[in-house]
Amino acid sequence: MEVQGDILDEFLQQQRSGRQGAQPTPCREQPEARAGPDNCRDSGDPSDFRIPVLPYGRHLVIDIKSTWGDRHYVGLNGIEIFSSKGEPVQIASIQADPPDINILPAYGKDPRVVGNLIDGVNRTQDDMHVWLAPFTPGKSHSVSIDFSHPCHVALIRIWNYNKSRIHSFRGVRDVEILLDAQCIFHGEIAKASGTLTGAPEHFGDTILFTTDDDILEAIFRSDETFDVDTGGPCSLPCEEPLRRPSTADGDSEERPYTQAGLWAQVPEVELPCSAPVSEVTTPEPGVYHxxxxxxxxxxxxxxxxxxxxxxxxxxxxxxxxxxxxxxxxxxxxxxxxxxxxxxxxxxxxxxxxxxxxxxxxxxxxxxxx
Incomplete structure (x- = not known):
């Protein structure tokens, strides 16, 4: 299925505008479902790939190919999946490979584990609600989810790693998604903004597998994402200031240490008022001596x-x-x-x-x- 733009965003915009009587018009007619290859890389030219309509299955794998630039770590904030009934898919289990950064020698009790991806707290910068794992270019990195029952998948929303503007580069970039070994998506996931305000598209990507109005309306009714006030920043609880982390030398391939914990709140610094500066005149405008x-x-x-x-x-x-x-x-x-x-x-x-x-x-x- 090929859709220009985000039909769900268009639908939600019309819902918010009070057009309850009118149904949104899809960007284009819904195409016939096409069976995807067993492996995304077997599809040949990426431009020939079509997202299937309402793929059916029970075992979902998100194969992570790259990050947004971080060479050592990869992370996510959350994953949401909706079925063709418009309801969140019930998840039986979730695993990751590698599981999290606790497999590294310097860690053992880091809270950034894969179970956080389905705890429902996605718009966050709290380490208690995100997943982080070591990233090694050329190695396998994936998240696997088993549904409680097989179902038709209508929407997958991926919340990218959003710890801060700097650490958002640890978020996933190129991914392949397979449902029961059938490729249903491969492409790029948007980088998170590193802030706590903004619409869902500022935190990752929403992948649609249908343009059916009834399904989209059912998803809208059960989607708690749009119940969150996006107008102002969320308040974070106060924490003790973090110790200064060590910084790896640029010539080294050593993986730098990453510390869990909330960012210390930085107090507003009031600079002392300085004496008025007299206007400087120069022989040539913009040239100072x-x-x-x-x-x-x-x-x-x-x-x-x-x-x-x-x-x-x-x-x-x-x-x-x-x-x-x-x-x-x-x-x-x-x-x-x-x-x-x-x-x-x-x-x-x-x-x-x-x-x-x-x-x-x-x-x-x-x-x-």
Whole structure:
């Protein structure tokens, strides 16, 4: 079945607009059901693949092929499945391979286990309601679900990993979904936003296996997702501040440690009022003259512990980069070696000499809030 856009979103939009008397018009007529191959990779040209209409079965496998960029971990927030009756499918068991990060030597009681995917708490950043497992490129990664009874599947909603904007890159990207060994979907799952506000499409993807109006209306009546107020952020309980995690060197393939627990709430920092700055007039608009350039960093892109740069370049009025020597640069804190647990980390201030310096040559320093 090939559908342009999301027919369920269109249907729900009309429901919310009060058009109770009118039925939504599908994007196109419902095609005939086509039996999918036993394996998604046997389908040849991906453009020839058609999502089957109301596939029937009992054993569902989500085969994860890639993440949104994280090389070490893969995770999900939740999975919802609705039958052709418009009701949530009753799940008998759920397993994952690898099961979770507790198979790694450094873990043992991490709460991010696969059972969290079906606990009904999906719009969250709480580690008690998500799943996280080690990811190794080229290896098998999958989630397997057994239904209590065979049924026709009408909708699958995948809530991607949503811990934060940074950690959302651990979410699944390319997947293949099989029902009783028959391929029913292969494609890309949207990355989660890393926030707690927004519509469901900001947290993953909804896969439809029907455009039947009666089934969609039945799903709408039993779908609790749209009962959640998406207008404001959910309040998270206070937790003790997390200890600063260790950071893996960029040259190493070592899997970095990931710590479970809620993000520490960051208090709003009130900067002291500074004296009014007199307007600066320059001989040429946009060109300033001086001897000391100071950059004050007030926030990172979400990391509570570290702040870094790949390089820094200052361009003169002729468009050429100004020469900068190491003795002309200082930073506070200077780099990671200011911390007691670091002594010879290579991500030092001299790596900021130019933006054109290719990774892995970044500068990294501890961040104090």
């Amino acid at each position: 001086g001897i000391c350039l100071q950059l004050n960093f007030t926030a990172s892109w979400g990391d509570l512990h570290y702040l870094g740069l790949t390089g820094l370049e200052v361009v003169g009025k002729d468009g050429q980069a100004l020469p900068i020597s190491l003795h002309q640069i200082s930073a506070c804190p200077r780099d990671l070696n200011d911390l007691p647990e670091y002594t010879d980390d290579s991500r030092t201030l001299d790596k900021t000499g130019t933006w054109r310096r290719a990774p892995p040559h970044p500068f990294l320093a501890p961040c104090f809030l």
